[in-house]
Amino acid sequence: MTECEICGAEIEGKAQYIAIGSSKLRVCKTCARHGTAVTDDAQVQAQVKTRTTIGSEQAKLTQAKRRLYEQMDHEIEEGLEIGDEYGRKIKEAREKAGLKQAELAQRINEKQSLLRKIEHEEIIPTDEVRRKIERLLKISL
Numbered sequence: 001m002t003e004c005e006i007c008g009a010e011i012e013g014k015a016q017y018i019a020i021g022s023s024k025l026r027v028c029k030t031c032a033r034h035g036t037a038v039t040d041d042a043q044v045q046a047q048v049k050t051r052t053t054i055g056s057e058q059a060k061l062t063q064a065k066r067r068l069y070e071q072m073d074h075e076i077e078e079g080l081e082i083g084d085e086y087g088r089k090i091k092e093a094r095e096k097a098g099l100k101q102a103e104l105a106q107r108i109n110e111k112q113s114l115l116r117k118i119e120h121e122e123i124i125p126t127d128e129v130r131r132k133i134e135r136l137l138k139i140s141l
């Protein structure tokens with residue numbers, strides 16, 4: 001089993017590689033679209049040689065990774081970040097806290113219709129909404 005070094009997804013078929021700074025990352029097809037694709041080590045070596053700074057390589061790699069994450073924010077939100085049964089978790093935590101849907105919606109400044117859809121898992125909450133729910137109900141989705 002091979003995992004994508006950026007998003008952590010399992011890579012089906014042949015792994016692809018992209019260069020970030022002087023590092024080479026093994027990535028899935030989706031992530032490969034966001035980087036400079038390399039096909040073999042020789043290409044990576046060539047890129048490394050053109051680099052003059054060495055010290056902050058790790059920092060640059062972290063930065064580059066973060067940029068990639070930002071670019072892919074949408075995909076990650078939809079595909080990977082939220083756990084299974086988030087709707088049920090929210091509903092249970094809400095009821096445990098003795099809150100009605102409308103009350104919770106009011107506390108997080110969102111519409112009840114939005115909360116209802118989230119609880120029914122018809123829509124995935126945005127990061128902002130999710131954080132508000134998590135904070136208020138003290139749960140982790």
Ligand SMILES: [Zn+2]
Pocket residue numbers: 004005006007008009027028029030031032
């Ligand atoms: Zn990936």
